[in-house]
Amino acid sequence: MIQTVLLDISGVLYQGPEAIPGATEALTRLRSSGLQVRCLTNSTRQPKHRIMDKLRDLKFEIQPEEVFTPVAACLDWLSRTGHSPRLLVHPALEEEFSACDRNGPPAVIVGDAAQEFSYENMNRAYRLLQNGAPLIALANNRIFKDEDGQLSLDAGCFVKALEYATGIRAQLLGKPDPGFFRAAVASTGAAPAQTAMIGDDAESDIAGALVAGLAEAYLVRTGKFREGDETRFAPEPTDTVSDVCEAVACLTGLAA
Known part of the structure; x- marks a missing residue:
């Protein structure tokens, strides 16, 4: 049942x-x-509190403890392993990692970075991975429905690019x-x-x-x-x- x-x-x-x-x-x-x-x-373009604000604005009765995000799983992983995040995420999401220890060995964290998926940022992540940093994917979705009603590329496409370039398999923390x-x-x-x-x-x-x-x-x-x-x-x-x-x-x- x-x-x-x-x-x-x-x-x-x-x-x-x-x-x-x-x-x-x-x-x-x-x-x-x-x-x-x-x-x-x-969703990794905005922090959890903004997701909760939107749900409440739309009259959904949902409590914070009822919402699970990949970032929460990532923060737990960082705490357990002692790694320091090197972020390839949307700027709005960076606040979620503000309390992380920055002294540990680096780990590349990839979310839906939108316009931040530039060559410079992708190449910076590639070089960290080549030097031994683990690759952590907050999600690997292929596409999502954007605000304009059209389908757009999601983070999984860029995770796959880094996997292809490095031969490293990402550890997935979301669905x-x-x-x-x-x-x-x-x-x-x-x-x-x-x-x-x-x-x-x-x-x-x-x-x-x-x-x-x-x-x-x-x-x-x-x-x-x-x-x-x-x-x-x-x-x-x-x-x-x-x-x-x-x-x-x-x-x-x-x-x-």
Whole structure:
């Protein structure tokens, strides 16, 4: 029996400046049905507090401890290993690393750096990697749906470029890393086999969740979804639905 539901944020709960129609009510329906909720995002263009501000502005009732980001996993990794971050991230994200120890051996941290993915910055990261620094990817998504409604290149493309140039395999800390899903599930006291995922990315959200051992995964036709995604990656989704409202209806047994 499903006890916990994990949801992606951008493309599932909101897109650009607006909530997906019915998404706030869908989240309320999950809670009123006795299901626990956690939100997992690979967004690395803004710090967590801005994500929380936007969710609250859009009337979503979500607490900070219910939102899991790759940065939190990265900060834990840096603390455990004693590495010092060398950032290739969006400038807005740099504040998340302000308290990090800068005296340890360097580690290259890559997020969605947008315009910061310049030759100079990529080459600086390459040279650090050549000198032995580990490569840490906050996410490896191929594409995302941008603010203008069009698809844009995501951080995974640039992570792959660094992997290709150096022969080093990145350590992934966001989706679809199984540990990222399992940490969110563990915070609820449930097991992966008692958990479902709702997402718009067939590779990172859906296939990633099922590989991590989640029982069900629902692919929504909002956000970055493109026709054919439902069969593009394995494992395939439990079901492909119109939006988060229909996914919640499937999970709660109530009409959307």
